[in-house]
Amino acid sequence: MKAPKENRESPGLWSMLLSVLAAFFGVQTQRNYQRDFASGRFWPYAVLGIVMALSFVGLVYLLVALVLAQ
Amino acid sequence: MIKTILGFPALLLFATASQAAWEVNLPRGVTEVSREIYDLHMTIFWICVAIGVVVFGVMLWSVIYHRKSRGAKAHNFHENVLVEIAWTVVPFIILIAMAVPATATLIKMYDNTEAELDIQITGYQWKWRYQYLGEEIDFFSSLSTPRDQINNAAVKGEHYLLEVDNPLVIPAGKKVRFLLTANDVIHSWWVPDLAVKKDAIPGFINEAWTIVNEPGVYRGQCAELCGKDHGFMPIVVEVKAQADFDAWLAEVKQADQDKAAEAQKSWTLAELMETGEEVYNKACLACHQANGEGIPGVFPGLKNSPIALGDPGPHIDVVLNGKQGTAMQAFRDQLTAVELAAVITYERNAWGNKVGDLVTPAQIAELKE
Numbered sequence: 001m002k003a004p005k006e007n008r009e010s011p012g013l014w015s016m017l018l019s020v021l022a023a024f025f026g027v028q029t030q031r032n033y034q035r036d037f038a039s040g041r042f043w044p045y046a047v048l049g050i051v052m053a054l055s056f057v058g059l060v061y062l063l064v065a066l067v068l069a070q
Numbered sequence: 071m072i073k074t075i076l077g078f079p080a081l082l083l084f085a086t087a088s089q090a091a092w093e094v095n096l097p098r099g100v101t102e103v104s105r106e107i108y109d110l111h112m113t114i115f116w117i118c119v120a121i122g123v124v125v126f127g128v129m130l131w132s133v134i135y136h137r138k139s140r141g142a143k144a145h146n147f148h149e150n151v152l153v154e155i156a157w158t159v160v161p162f163i164i165l166i167a168m169a170v171p172a173t174a175t176l177i178k179m180y181d182n183t184e185a186e187l188d189i190q191i192t193g194y195q196w197k198w199r200y201q202y203l204g205e206e207i208d209f210f211s212s213l214s215t216p217r218d219q220i221n222n223a224a225v226k227g228e229h230y231l232l233e234v235d236n237p238l239v240i241p242a243g244k245k246v247r248f249l250l251t252a253n254d255v256i257h258s259w260w261v262p263d264l265a266v267k268k269d270a271i272p273g274f275i276n277e278a279w280t281i282v283n284e285p286g287v288y289r290g291q292c293a294e295l296c297g298k299d300h301g302f303m304p305i306v307v308e309v310k311a312q313a314d315f316d317a318w319l320a321e322v323k324q325a326d327q328d329k330a331a332e333a334q335k336s337w338t339l340a341e342l343m344e345t346g347e348e349v350y351n352k353a354c355l356a357c358h359q360a361n362g363e364g365i366p367g368v369f370p371g372l373k374n375s376p377i378a379l380g381d382p383g384p385h386i387d388v389v390l391n392g393k394q395g396t397a398m399q400a401f402r403d404q405l406t407a408v409e410l411a412a413v414i415t416y417e418r419n420a421w422g423n424k425v426g427d428l429v430t431p432a433q434i435a436e437l438k439e
Contacts, residue, residue, distance in 0.1 A: 027154040067173060 011040055020048045024056075097262050100288065101280055103179055104265030110175050114168055121164070179265075182277045185247030187240065193250075193257025193270035193292070194399065196299035196356065200238050203249075207322055210404050211236045212352060213302045217360070220302075232289040235352070237306035241315035242285045250276045254399070255297060261290030261307055269294060282309045299356050333407040333431035339415065342428055346416025349409045354417075357397065362421040369397065373421040382414070382429055389414055390437060407435035 011019070019036050022028040036045070098108045136142040188203040197212035214235045218224035227233070240246045250259055252270040259278075260267040268278040282288070290305040310318060351360075357369035364371035372378045377385050389410060392400035401410060411431040418425040 025155075025158060027151060027158055029151050030149055068177065 011035060016040065016044055016048055020045060020052055023049070024052065099263045099265045100284055100286070101264055101282055103175075103280070104263065106175050106178065107265050110171055113171060117164065117168060182247055182279050184245060185279055186244045187246045188249060189238070189240070189246060190249045190251070191238075191259055191270065193252035193254075193259070193296070193303075194404070195254050195297050195397065196292075196303040197404075198238075198257075198259070198303065198305060199253075199404070200236075205319065207319065207326075208403070209236050209322070211238065211306070213299075213304060215302075217351065217355070229289065231302065232291070232304045232306070234304055234306045237287070237308040239308045239310055239315065239318050240280075240282065241312050242309050243281065243283050243312070245279055245281050247277060247279045250278065256294050257292050257296045257303075258294035259290070259305060260293035261288050261305055263288040264290075264307065267293055282307075285309045285311050285314070302356070329406045329408065330435070333411075333435040335431075337408075337411070337428070337431060339419070339428050342412045342415040343419060344412075345408065346412035346414075347420070349405060349413040350416050350420075353401065353405060353409075354413065362417070362423075372417050373423060378417050378423050379425060382418070382427060385414055385418065386410075386429060386434070386437065390434075402438060407431045407438055410434045410438075 015032070016036075019028065019032055019040075022032070096108055096111050098105055190199075190201040190203055192199040192201070194210070197210050199208070199210050201208045211234045213231065214233045215227065215229075215231050216224060219226045219230060248259070248266065248268070250268050250270040251274060252272045254272065256272070257270040258267060259270055264280045264282065266278045266280055268276045270276065286309055288307045288309070290307070292300055292303045292305070294300075296303075350358075358364050358372050359369075362371060362373040377388060388398065390400065390402045392398045405413070408431040411429045411434045414429045414434075415427075417423065418427065418429075
């Protein structure tokens with residue numbers, strides 16, 4: 001991944017989180033997509049993605065436990 | 071044209087009338103769970119119909135009213151986040167809405183607790199074995215449709231290929247739990263009216279249950295391709311009122327005792343040959359064939375075979391204990407001492423095999439213990 005080394009500020013945690021959420025959902029705006037690829041770095045997105053995948057699994061697990069407990 | 075228009079409602083009427091005979095839809099069944107599954111199925115079906123009508127309606131409308139010949143111009147744009155989110159969120163909401171009733175039904179279906187009767191069902195090639203746990207009742211249930219009907223030599227009966235010698239009998243209004251497993255290959259125990267379809271897998275035990283309130287006879291089939299006679303191992307469930315069920319239990323136990331006593335009496339060759347032929351047609355014919363010649367290369371023939379013509383010891387052993395690594399099953403538990411003795415005697419004296427000796431039921435009864 002070769003992101004152009006500009007001196008633009010990389011996106012903040014909140015907007016990275018939103019971008020990963022958008023990726024989970026499957027829809028992203030062109031503007032955010034350009035921003036992420038122009039100034040973001042790979043690893044923070046990957047880590048966020050893995051963490052959110054794990055939390056999704058946990059969420060489903062909790063939901064099933066909750067439904068079965070009733 | 072007018073005829074066609076008038077004919078259409080008539081066709082609909084006809085479709086309703088003939089529905090009972092030719093059912094395309096899922097059967098409603100006779101248990102609370104089967105009806106719940108049916109209702110769920112219809113709910114989901116109508117949701118799918120509604121989605122189909124909307125999607126194809128919009129598509130057809132667009133195709134007709136915005137066609138090129140009418141001067142429609144394509145609107146070229148690349149992305150529209152709002153529309154993309156809408157067409158992702160809407161199916162998501164529909165799926166969740168469908169999952170709520172589906173989950174409720176699934177939870178009910180898988181609640182195997184508090185059964186009043188446990189029955190172990192074991193699939194064999196090609197019959198079922200029913201063991202009433204705690205009742206010492208254990209029997210095999212195999213196809214009873216005569217071979218002549220199968221071979222088109224006789225008119226087919228009403229329950230062609232859906233009839234058995236010993237049906238599974240359960241009490242009405244009681245929760246009955248089925249524990250399913252198999253002896254050889256994977257089978258599947260399926261009775262549509264009870265909405266029970268469960269794989270019977272060697273080495274595993276699967277659970278299913280039912281409560282049938284109405285006494286009656288319900289028929290099903292093996293639903294997992296299990297070899298040559300997969301289509302010839304039907305299931306018949308007879309639901310009896312509690313009093314009738316109790317009477318049946320007593321009757322079966324008495325019959326078991328009678329069979330044990332029968333083994334001790336002395337049998338003539340003619341008697342054994344007669345019983346032996348019946349047993350052979352029920353238990354052996356599928357593989358070894360009516361003429362005793364088997365299917366060359368697949369199932370060995372018994373006519374002129376060294377085992378059937380030799381010393382009775384190895385012959386008895388192979389019938390009782392089966393043969394490792396082949397399709398030959400162990401019939402030790404499948405047949406009574408009398409049936410085993412009779413069929414072995416039959417095999418040694420039929421189709422030109424003339425050993426002349428007879429294997430006695432008492433001899434087999436001793437080996438079975």
